[in-house]
């Protein structure tokens with residue numbers, strides 16, 4: 001893709017799954033990546049894989065729910081690579097989804113924690129990245145939302161609210177800083193078979209999801225990574241303020 005070579009990216013939540021695939025893809029495009037994650041061993045493994053393939057990567061431990069920690073993640077990237085051009089706000093604590101029920105039943109602690117990591121964490125990535133992006137004359141932010149923001153599920157209320165909030169945050173950033181050269185977009189993946197999903201989702205459930213979809217297969221992390229890379233590249237230079245669904249045709253919004 002055009003315009004990615006020698007750029008600098010922060011992947012906030014890049015230790016596993018979609019974030020890890022995005023870090024690898026961006027590095028293949030010549031981007032220097034800072035892989036931030038609460039799971040430092042996973043982030044180090046991703047950075048090691050990239051470095052082993054001849055790319056540039058650094059692993060940094062951070063907690064998306066902690067303001068000082070997110071600030072330190074961005075600062076680390078600036079110190080190591082001289083600035084940042086790209087931010088992928090991707091972290092979410094999916095373990096919370098297991099007990100995320102409905103609006104009457106859900107534990108308020110679980111709701112608050114989901115918002116703190118999945119939504120407030122994205123706000124923190126935004127507020128620490130933007131001053132650094134502006135110093136380079138602009139850049140791109142890609143947020144990881146979800147189809148859950150649209151489909152109206154009867155469970156996972158906290159998760160859906162956090163992802164809808166991300167969509168609003170993304171549009172705010174696109175509107176507020178678009179003229180200053182910052183593009184802001186979100187991706188809304190459908191079911192993506194990360195290593196974790198492959199290990200935990202029974203085959204019958206996977207088969208059911210294929211059956212109700214419009215694609216012969218389920219999603220792969222690389223499907224999402226390629227859209228993040230495009231949105232961050234010069235090929236996406238006039239795309240701003242959008243939520244792009246990558247879900248094999250499940251949602252068909254328009």
Ligand SMILES: NC(=O)c1ccc[n+]([C@@H]2O[C@H](COP(=O)([O-])OP(=O)(O)OC[C@H]3O[C@@H](n4cnc5c(N)ncnc54)[C@H](O)[C@@H]3O)[C@@H](O)[C@H]2O)c1
Pocket residue numbers: 012013014015016017018019036037038039042062063064065090091092093094117144145146147188189190191192193194196197
């Ligand atoms: N896999 C899917 O089917 C799917 C579908 C729609 C949206 N998403 C979204 O994609 C993103 C990535 O999910 P994934 O499926 O790759 O799962 P994942 O669990 O592999 O990735 C999430 C990453 O965030 C990290 N993380 C969790 N809490 C954190 C914290 N407090 N601070 C910093 N890092 C933290 C995890 O360690 C992990 O590396 C998430 O935002 C998720 O909501 C995933």
